[in-house]
Amino acid sequence: MIAEAGILPCAEQVEAKVQSRLGGRIRDFQVVIRDDGLILKGRAPTYHAKQLAQHAVLELGWLPLLANDIEVR
Structure with missing residues (x-):
């Protein structure tokens, strides 16, 4: 889990973890x-990549996912 000791990560930390x-x-x-x-938010080449991003964020488990607005192009 990315959040430790009650400290929530910033958006950049979450983005870097998912991109890696x-x-x-x-x-x-x-x-x-x-x-x-x-x-x-962002652009993905496939629906599979969009789903992988969603699952990577959900695995962090510190805030619920409200929307996956990643566009598939």
Whole structure:
């Protein structure tokens, strides 16, 4: 889990962790952190890559995923 001792990571930390797991498959990847959860943004070449990004964020387990707005192009 990325959050330790009650300290929540910033969006850049989450983005870096997901990108490292996906090998840069999501272009312009962004994580928007809101009080009630996360929103994913960016562009993916396949629906599979979009799902992998979603699962990578869910595995971090510190805030719920509100929306996966990654576009498949």
